Amino acid sequence: MSSTDFALAVEDLTVSFDGFKAIDALTLYVDKNELRVIIGPNGAGKTTLLDLICGKTRSSGGSIKFNNVELTEMAEHERVRLGIGRKFQTPSIYENLSVFQNLEVSYPAGRSVFGALAFKCTDEVKTRVDAVAKEIGLIDKLESEAGLLSHGQKQWLEIGMLLMQEPELLMLDEPIAGMSAKERDLTAELLKRISNNRAVIVIEHDMEFVKRIAQKVTVMHQGKILAEGSMENVQSNPEVIHVYLGH
Amino acid sequence: MTSHFTQPLFALRSNRWACAFSLSSAALALLLLGGCANPAGIEPKATVQDPAHGLTPAVTTGAPEWARTDAWLDFGDAQLAHLIQQARDNNPSLAVAQTRLEKAKAYVGLADAALQPKVNGKFEMDRNTLSKNPVFFGLGGYAMAMFLKLEASDPISTKIQSTPGIPDFMDWNQITALPAFWLPFKSLPFALLAVIAVPTLLAFIVSFAMFKRRVGGVYFAIITQAVALILTVLIIGQQGYTGGVNGMTDLKTMWGWDTRTDSAKYILYYVCVAILVASILLCKFVQKSKLGTLLLAMRDKEDRVRFSGYDVASFRIFSFCLAAALSGIGGALFTLQVGFMSPSFVGIVPSIEMVIYAAVGGRMSLVGAVYGTLLVNAGKTFFSESFPDLWLFLMAALFIGVTMAFPMGLAGLWESKVAPWWKARREAQEAADAKNIVIAPMESDKKAALADAS
Numbered sequence: 001m002s003s004t005d006f007a008l009a010v011e012d013l014t015v016s017f018d019g020f021k022a023i024d025a026l027t028l029y030v031d032k033n034e035l036r037v038i039i040g041p042n043g044a045g046k047t048t049l050l051d052l053i054c055g056k057t058r059s060s061g062g063s064i065k066f067n068n069v070e071l072t073e074m075a076e077h078e079r080v081r082l083g084i085g086r087k088f089q090t091p092s093i094y095e096n097l098s099v100f101q102n103l104e105v106s107y108p109a110g111r112s113v114f115g116a117l118a119f120k121c122t123d124e125v126k127t128r129v130d131a132v133a134k135e136i137g138l139i140d141k142l143e144s145e146a147g148l149l150s151h152g153q154k155q156w157l158e159i160g161m162l163l164m165q166e167p168e169l170l171m172l173d174e175p176i177a178g179m180s181a182k183e184r185d186l187t188a189e190l191l192k193r194i195s196n197n198r199a200v201i202v203i204e205h206d207m208e209f210v211k212r213i214a215q216k217v218t219v220m221h222q223g224k225i226l227a228e229g230s231m232e233n234v235q236s237n238p239e240v241i242h243v244y245l246g247h
Numbered sequence: 248m249t250s251h252f253t254q255p256l257f258a259l260r261s262n263r264w265a266c267a268f269s270l271s272s273a274a275l276a277l278l279l280l281g282g283c284a285n286p287a288g289i290e291p292k293a294t295v296q297d298p299a300h301g302l303t304p305a306v307t308t309g310a311p312e313w314a315r316t317d318a319w320l321d322f323g324d325a326q327l328a329h330l331i332q333q334a335r336d337n338n339p340s341l342a343v344a345q346t347r348l349e350k351a352k353a354y355v356g357l358a359d360a361a362l363q364p365k366v367n368g369k370f371e372m373d374r375n376t377l378s379k380n381p382v383f384f385g386l387g388g389y390a391m392a393m394f395l396k397l398e399a400s401d402p403i404s405t406k407i408q409s410t411p412g413i414p415d416f417m418d419w420n421q422i423t424a425l426p427a428f429w430l431p432f433k434s435l436p437f438a439l440l441a442v443i444a445v446p447t448l449l450a451f452i453v454s455f456a457m458f459k460r461r462v463g464g465v466y467f468a469i470i471t472q473a474v475a476l477i478l479t480v481l482i483i484g485q486q487g488y489t490g491g492v493n494g495m496t497d498l499k500t501m502w503g504w505d506t507r508t509d510s511a512k513y514i515l516y517y518v519c520v521a522i523l524v525a526s527i528l529l530c531k532f533v534q535k536s537k538l539g540t541l542l543l544a545m546r547d548k549e550d551r552v553r554f555s556g557y558d559v560a561s562f563r564i565f566s567f568c569l570a571a572a573l574s575g576i577g578g579a580l581f582t583l584q585v586g587f588m589s590p591s592f593v594g595i596v597p598s599i600e601m602v603i604y605a606a607v608g609g610r611m612s613l614v615g616a617v618y619g620t621l622l623v624n625a626g627k628t629f630f631s632e633s634f635p636d637l638w639l640f641l642m643a644a645l646f647i648g649v650t651m652a653f654p655m656g657l658a659g660l661w662e663s664k665v666a667p668w669w670k671a672r673r674e675a676q677e678a679a680d681a682k683n684i685v686i687a688p689m690e691s692d693k694k695a696a697l698a699d700a701s
Contacts, residue, residue: 054554056550056554075558076553076554077553077554077556077557077558077559080553080554080555080556081556085554086554088550088551092548092550092551093548093551094543094544094547094548094551095547096543096547097540097543097544097547101540104537104540105537105540105541105544105552105555106555108556110537111556111557111558112558112561113538113561113562113565116536116537116538116541116562117533117536117537117538118536119536119537119538158551161551161555165555165556
């Protein structure tokens with residue numbers, strides 16, 4: 001298949017670390033405007049899959065196409081510029097900068113060396129920072145140092161930094177890890193809002209949370225896809241039950 | 248670690264001013280005096296000048312009678328005049344004072360080395376790449392020295408050589424024609440361009456090769472130090488082309504302007520200061536720009552910057568090259584100030600010294616590196632003069648003490664202790680003032696009320 005309507009088309013993707021196949025001939029399609037949740041036991045290769053898509057890890061074989069553009073040979077920052085955003089498992093923000101600066105730095109302008117030297121924080125940038133800060137509920141915290149935020153707020157800030165770039169594909173690795181019940185509710189709302197006009201891939205362990213947000217669930221096991229479908233279908237799949245509950 | 252403290256001994260002895268002071272281990276000094284180049288470099292500094300220089304307005308006619316310093320000549324006693332002259336000429340304190348002055352001025356030149364740690368330390372703002380590299384300082388210095396050496400080697404002043412018109416060290420090494428790569432350095436504009444371009448180009452090649460492959464941390468430091476060592480070996484080995492271990496000495500004029508006079512030294516000093524201020528402003532500009540924020544962000548979370556669509560390597564390369572360019576300018580100014588350039592300013596020891604400047608001043612501060620440099624060099628002068636046997640240990644104690652007591656250097660001390668104290672004091676003062684202001688109208692109100700009442 002050379003051309004698709006999918007936002008993301010992963011085909012026959014393989015990566016092996018010293019002979020161990022962390023991802024084994026995996027094929028996965030994600031529609032535009034789809035919110036996909038990937039679940040699976042530890043070591044199933046979920047995070048590795050995201051690493052391969054964003055370029056943190058290089059694949060050993062297969063193809064990754066984003067809007068029909070082949071990504072496998074591309075540098076990380078070039079993939080980002082195409083519209084792929086990635087949130088890491090542990091909140092990855094600039095602790096020493098203010099919330100405003102964190103968002104400002106993520107604004108997709110002045111990305112070259114001399115562009116960055118000439119970059120001015122225009123009203124347009126400020127408006128965008130304000131809009132995103134409202135979205136993630138940190139409008140009152142713009143001037144505080146990011147390192148002083150609570151764990152949940154840090155997670156939101158990182159999502160906000162990705163939203164600054166208006167990505168077409170957003171990949172979130174365990175976005176509610178370490179969040180309180182209330183923060184989880186707010187995050188679920190946030191995810192629903194931001195997946196309106198883009199493709200979103202979420203890795204999550206918390207089944208209650210998955211039920212609340214998922215349209216379609218992919219279950220991974222040992223680098224392969226075990227099952228795919230709605231949450232109800234997947235939960236009643238004997239193979240999935242077997243993998244999760246053990247022998 | 249201890250070997251670092253023994254190395255500077257060798258390096259500094261080969262500087263000519265240090266030679267003048269290394270009375271303690273005369274044997275070693277003698278051994279190395281060969282490396283100190285011609286004695287003209289050491290002694291004449293004290294004697295070239297008229298000993299009475301600066302004290303003798305009386306020589307000119309029309310000076311007031313009391314200002315004369317040769318009044319004894321009026322006695323017409325030749326012996327007295329001779330004795331006084333002898334006493335003046337041989338007065339060691341005067342000679343020492345003069346040498347000290349020269350030394351102090353040389354260190355002013357060295358202050359420009361501050362450019363180097365400042366840029367790497369603050370700008371790169373990355374302790375992984377804190378390996379201050381004097382290679383670029385040395386390259387800038389050599390580019391300048393090549394021009395000055397060519398100008399000093401005109402056919403008339405080198406007529407005793409077997410090949411007049413080429414630098415003396417080439418003649419000593421049986422080279423009969425100026426090598427091709429020396430030819431462009433006859434032009435001052437080319438030399439000035441090379442001062443910036445050569446270090447920048449080398450920095451670009453080294454940093455491109457490393458940062459694109461994501462070599463960082465300790466490996467980066469090791470490789471840059473290796474480059475420093477390679478260059479030192481190259482310079483020392485190619486004596487005929489580079490002046491070898493002696494370096495390039497006897498640099499005299501720049502476009503006919505004698506750089507050895509006192510007035511020239513003052514002018515060069517102010518040029519140094521102006522360029523230092525300009526480079527601080529330039530660095531401040533970069534620091535305040537988005538690029539500065541990005542460099543900070545990179546130090547914190549490199550991957551986040553990369554996955555926000557930035558090519559991290561290109562930013563690293565840029566800051567490394569900018570640091571190299573500024574270091575090259577520092578090296579050129581240093582050469583102009585001290586009148587020579589030698590491989591001892593290229594190797595690993597000066598590199599470690601530059602790290603120390605930044606560490607003492609505060610590696611997170613732009614200005615900190617400047618006063619770190621001044622302080623360390625002032626310490627070096629003071630300790631080496633007052634405690635010739637102990638000074639290296641005292642310097643080591645200073646460095647260890649400073650880094651242990653204030654890990655962020657003096658700038659960190661200022662920011663964490665002095666500035667808050669000052670602010671609190673001022674706020675208290677303002678509060679007190681505010682109270683006084685409040686009280687004053689009340690007093691007048693009372694008076695008005697009293698007046699009304701009466």
